[in-house]
Amino acid sequence: xxxxxxxxxxxxxxxxxxxxxxxxxxxxxxxxxxxxxxxxxxxxxxxxxxxxxxxxxxxxxxxxxxxxxxxxxxxxxxxxxxxxxxxxxxxxxxxxxxxxxxxxxxxxxxxxxxxxxxxx
Numbered sequence: 194x195x196x197x198x199x200x201x202x203x204x205x206x207x208x209x210x211x212x213x214x215x216x217x218x219x220x221x222x223x224x225x226x227x228x229x230x231x232x233x234x235x236x237x238x239x240x241x242x243x244x245x246x247x248x249x250x251x252x253x254x255x256x257x258x259x260x261x262x263x264x265x266x267x268x269x270x271x272x273x274x275x276x277x278x279x280x281x282x283x284x285x286x287x288x289x290x291x292x293x294x295x296x297x298x299x300x301x302x303x304x305x306x307x308x309x310x311x312x313x
Contacts, residue, residue, distance in 0.1 A: 201232025201256045201271070207240040208260070216240060220247040232256030234269050238285045241278075259285055263293045 204212040205219065216233075223231050231253050233244055241257055248255035258271040259281050272278040284301045291297070 199228060199230035199232075201230065201234070201258065202269070203231065203233050204235055204260070205233055205240060207233075207237065208235040211236070216243050216247055220251045220253065223253055224251045228253055230254040230256060232258055232271065234258035234260045234271075236260050237289070238282060257281065261288055261293050261298075263295075263298055268298075 203214065203219065205214045205216055206212055207216075219231065231248070232255070233240055236259075238257070238259060244255055244257065247253075256271060257278060258269055260267050260269055261284065262268075270281060270284065272281045280301055284297075287293075287297055287301070
């Protein structure tokens with residue numbers, strides 16, 4: 194029997210005051226437990242460079258996500274591919290200075306809907 198291990202809902206210490214998980218420790222744990230995929234959904238995309246380097250080092254498929262607040266609820270948006278990642282960076286940049294509203298959310302989701310996956 195093959196056991197598939199993956200987790201795509203992890204927050205790390207890049208989300209300040211929300212997690213103590215360090216990326217190095219996460220990948221070490223995942224490697225020891227034969228994880229094939231890891232996904233991170235921090236509140237910003239500051240983690241991406243380190244996350245990608247560790248993914249290559251440990252040969253674990255990366256899933257890059259962003260948690261954004263909308264109407265007092267968190268939504269999770271994942272990049273499906275490189276174009277989706279570029280869309281996430283644009284959305285992240287917008288969210289740094291502005292509250293997310295339906296117009297902006299719709300603009301980013303519809304513009305890159307093929308390249309993004311959204312969870313509410």
